[in-house]
Amino acid sequence: MADSWAKAINADNEISPEVIDKWFQENIKHHEAKPKLAKLHFFAHEEVTADHPTNLLIAPANTGNIASTQFGSTYVLDAPLTSGSDPTSKLVGRMQGSVSYVGQAEPVLSVSVHFVFTQGEYKDSSLCVLARNPISQKYRELPVLGGTGAFRLARGTAVGNTFTVDSEKLNAVVEFHVVVRHY
Incomplete structure (x- = not known):
């Protein structure tokens, strides 16, 4: 599946504008390219209070009225x-990005994260998620808006x-089930 991605890297294992342009010319000709479907399943391990936290508070809320929702707090992860x-x-892989608590009445996150794959078929590829995440709900649908490497487009x-x-x-x-179309 990731074969076309491997062809989009130059001999020095670098991405350049010329390499990307060539990839588009070879793979996306007049919208005739056939998309691939990837189904992924993985777990993110978020730790705020560990010796080496994976989520770090960088901007605490500037209000005393955040007990139940953390409204205004921002974390990097x-x-x-x-x-x-x-x-x-x-x-x-790694989940890297930031989350901000944006709900006043319920715990809701504004999420900007990247699923960066470091092993397996999608190594050196990533997916970008930008979403509203109402964390009190059992399942939350988060749109995947793009990607890199094997997940380009x-x-x-x-x-x-x-x-x-x-x-x-x-x-x-946090368990994730991801379904994406890519080229």
Whole structure:
């Protein structure tokens, strides 16, 4: 599946405007290219209170009225993605980006994250998610708005589900089912 991606890298393993242009010329000719479908399943391990946190508060809310929703707080994250729910499962990538609590009446995140794949078929590729994430709901639909590498021109959906949560320590494992079309 990722064969056309491998052809879009030059001999020095670099991406350049010329390499990207050539890829488009060879793969997206007059909208005749056939999209591929990828279905992915993985888990993100988010830890706020660990010795080496994966989610770091960078902008606390500037109000005293945030007890239930954290409205106004912003975190950056760099959390491992694994093939299973156990943190010792096979590492497949990282979830990197930022989240801000934007709901006043309920805990809602504004999410800007990248699923960066470091192993397997999609190594050195990423997916970009920009979404509203109402974290109190069991399942949340998050749009995939693009990607890099094997996921160039990706469009699709990531469904998030809080698999486990430790409310006291603010640590969670989030399960993702992702379906994307890409070229």
